Amino acid sequence: MFPLSFPLRILKRNAQQSDTVLDPFCGRGTTCFAARLLGLQSMGVDSSPVAAAITASKLVNTTPEEILCEAHSILMRQCARAVPDGEFWQWAYHPEVLNALCRFREAF
Known part of the structure; x- marks a missing residue:
């Protein structure tokens, strides 16, 4: 578990706009969420159904x-x-x- 600022800082420094971010142990989806905030495509994988549900809820597109x-x-x-x-x-x-x-x- 880490703060949102951690993946944001790394992605801002290293990712190109055309990159896709892969998080093979996405847990709560913080890295995928950071990627979305920066306009990057992302893909998260986790063996825990609970982690997958938390990540999906963070990334839902709704108003x-x-x-x-x-x-x-x-x-x-x-x-x-x-x-x-x-x-x-x-x-x-x-x-x-x-x-x-x-x-x-x-x-x-």
Whole structure:
């Protein structure tokens, strides 16, 4: 684990705009993210599915508007199929909030 400034400094100093950055042990994807910030192509590989998911989430191309639109779409769907029941859930969440959280969970 290292700060973003580390790969940024190395890539700024050594990479050409036409280069592709390969990170064979990408972990959290910091090097691939640094490459993206500098306009470089990158490819990251890791044996850990968790690391791959973290890297993918860092590199997704989206806008706040697209995220809000998707969230609105999820919330406009019918009620969640499975909503936990019991005293804890009644105390912890308003029924509408719990249903919305469950719809988000089911969407992903």
